[in-house]
Structures are given as C-alpha cells and as structure tokens.
Amino acid sequence: MNFRPRRTEEPEINLIPFIDVLLVVLIFLMLSTTFSKFTEMQLTLPTADAEQMRNRPKEVIITIAADGRYAVDKTALEDRSVDAIASALAGAAPAGGESIVIISADAAAPHQSVISAMEAARRAGLTQITFATQSAAAGK
Numbered sequence: 246m247n248f249r250p251r252r253t254e255e256p257e258i259n260l261i262p263f264i265d266v267l268l269v270v271l272i273f274l275m276l277s278t279t280f281s282k283f284t285e286m287q288l289t290l291p292t293a294d295a296e297q298m299r300n301r302p303k304e305v306i307i308t309i310a311a312d313g314r315y316a317v318d319k320t321a322l323e324d325r326s327v328d329a330i331a332s333a334l335a336g337a338a339p340a341g342g343e344s345i346v347i348i349s350a351d352a353a354a355p356h357q358s359v360i361s362a363m364e365a366a367r368r369a370g371l372t373q374i375t376f377a378t379q380s381a382a383a384g385k
C-alpha cells in the first residue's frame with residue numbers, strides 16, 4: 246500500500262492555441278471582407294420644389310453648359326478663365342457686392358466648371374451664391 250500523498254496538479258487552461266485560432270479567423274475575415282468603393286456609388290441627387298423664376302434686380306445668373314461654356318446674364322463668354330468670368334460677373338452685378346449670384350449649371354456640367362464659377366464670384370466680391378434647381382414635377 247502506498248499511503249504517500251499524491252501531488253495533484255491543478256488543471257490549467259492553455260490560452261495560446263485559443264488566441265492563435267482567433268487570430269487566424271480575424272485575418273480570414275479581414276481578407277474576405279469586401280469594402281464598398283466610392284467609384285461604385287450610385288448617387289441620386291435631390292430635387293427641389295423651386296418657386297417660379299422672377300426677374301429680380303439684384304440677381305446675376307451665370308449659366309454653365311454641359312461642355313463647360315459659360316454665360317453671364319445670357320451673354321456668352323468666350324474665355325473660360327476664372328478672371329474672365331469674375332470680370333463679367335463684376336460688370337453684370339447691378340448692386341455690387343449685394344448682388345445675388347444664381348448658378349444654373351447643366352446636370353452633366355463638369356464639377357470644376359461650377360467651382361470655377363464660385364471662385365469667380367468670390368473674386369468679384371459677390372458672396373451671396375445660390376443654385377438653380379428644377380422642380381420634381383418638371384424632372385419626371
């Protein structure tokens with residue numbers, strides 16, 4: 246008979262294999278996840294119920310065509326530079342710095358053309374800028 250007390254080791258949980266498995270699952274999920282790309286986003290731009298256009302004496306309308314041509318108060322501009330647009334806006338502004346610039350851009354107009362028109366208005370000292378929209382009923 247063996248009456249010596251036995252040493253019993255306490256069971257311990259080995260966490261290293263568990264962490265290894267979790268890291269492998271994490272890496273798998275990171276590699277297999279698809280991220281949405283900004284070039285694949287489908288945008289639906291909002292429409293606005295705009296009031297009927299009225300002839301207001303303090304307004305200057307700058308029109309931007311789909312190919313990037315500009316017209317200030319229905320007068321076509323030959324030069325598309327920001328300085329030329331700014332001088333045309335300054336000449337067409339009846340109330341000076343109090344005039345309101347209405348940018349009426351085609352839906353297919355380049356974004357840079359709209360930004361150039363805004364920069365030209367800033368250079369001309371015209372700080373009140375708004376955008377022309379079409380009503381939701383007219384767009385259908």
